[in-house]
Amino acid sequence: MTMKLNSRPGVEAVATKGFFQAYKWLLLRRLSQLSILGLFLLGPLAGVWLIKGNLASSLVLDTVPLTEPMLVMQMFAAGFIPLSTALWGALFVVAFYLVVGGRTYCSWVCPVNIVTDSAAWLRERLGIAASSSFPRNTRYWMLALVMLLAAVTGTMAYEVVNPVPMLHRGIIFGIGLSWSVIIAIFLFDLFIARKGWCGHICPMGGLYGIIGKISPLRVRADRREMCDDCMECFVVCPEPHVIKPALKGADMGNGPVITAGECTNCGRCIDICAEEVFNFGYRFNNQSKESS
């Protein structure tokens, strides 16, 4: 096993594939995140209303409603039955992420991802190794808590602190003191827990993870026999535990598809791998090559 962790992750990939191939999906993700923000800002800044509202609820071209599913769930938990517009909106969103992968929201849409990715990048640059560890399933506990809070208080109590819409709404409608919460998340990820917010706590990520359990669009380790154990994919992956069964599970009869709902389809493993082990694909044909 040759561990090349003395060089920074990505160096080898840039050397073999060139900069743009080594950062392709990262750049595309940033482009996607910023374009979505841009689309929302186009209205208030330029008067072009392609999409109106924010990620909590929006109206595309004044016709198609979109609604954040966790909000609709909180409404029901709080005892409020919303109008069909919101229900359709949530249905469209769920249907979309059922197809493209639930947590695709996290890495391609959510603006907090830019914040936590920056914290992870800086953490790695500064060589901060110490991290308080708590289980990744905390997010499902959080999701349960969000529903419980809504049921007990009869209001969407979590939404007075939820940083995800707070940041997005802040950028579009005026940020107030919300930047302090965003800085808190940045510092939390930087100094307290590695990939702490998106990878452990965020209940929206938890819900999208559940939505994405069965989605067909997947990252596959189709060329896993080429893996040279450089471990760089584990270093850059926001949810490293999802890689192992697919990449190293051939002996156990596991197929090459990363099946965990927690995979965010960010494609960093595809970018970083100099051996081009990973690729996007479908979840079908998930037989171990060795066995077939």
Added chain:
Amino acid sequence: MAHSDEKSQSGGKGSAVSRRRFLSDVARTACGVGLLGMGIGLYSRQAVSLPALALRPPGALPEKDFLSACTRCGLCVRDCPYDILKLAELGEEVALGTPYFTARKAGCEMCEDIPCVPVCPTGALDHDLTDINESRMGLAVLSDQETCVAFLGLRCEVCYNICPVRGKAITIERKHNIRSGKHALFIPVVHSDSCTGCGKCEEACITDKASIKIFPTELAKGKLGEHYRVGWEEKARAGESLVTPDQEHIYNLPEGQSYDHGGEGLIMEESQDSPFSSNPLDTLNRGF
């Protein structure tokens, strides 16, 4: 997935040690999340109390229902043609991200088509509201009679004239000016059956700080005990007096004069035997 991962980390043999570790892990997470939840729950109790001067858009459900329904998407803000609504930012007293307006800055213009309401995707703004005059965003209260210039005896009536439900939500009641003894006070009086709480009166009030303000209806409105019966209403309903038979009140007036209560007031009949001559000089010469 996460489950199988956890198992492999903790040995996965179901031994006493791994069971203990599993249980302590669960307890740790549950406690951590629970503490956080308690914090958020308690904070939210405070964070959702609406300050008195923040008004919800027309058709907003009662505050608690509103907070179970509003997604904080800002579509109402976008569709307000006068840019009156805004979403609460962190650090403001209004529940984070929810829409409100401040009457003193700019009151609701009461658009006839109420564009902010139908765009609400959840019904936090009630789509059954189709007549803006039926909306109740709050209730105007003439909160300071010491500063309202009408009470000083000055003519103002700005609130009365700016009121979109003019002549109904605010009327001008004439009262005797005791101080001067010879003038009238033109007092604005708010009527809760017509006031929508749009805030135009508060916005327009000419005093440095508004003397008429929109309060949440809950805060502004009193409630008469249910056992109260208003005699004249009961009388009107019954068509006759319920206590003693009606007797017309007899005013002790000089001859040729009568008094019409609630109508013309003092009526002087033109008669021949008036003590006053039509020529005032005659009266003076008589030494009366």
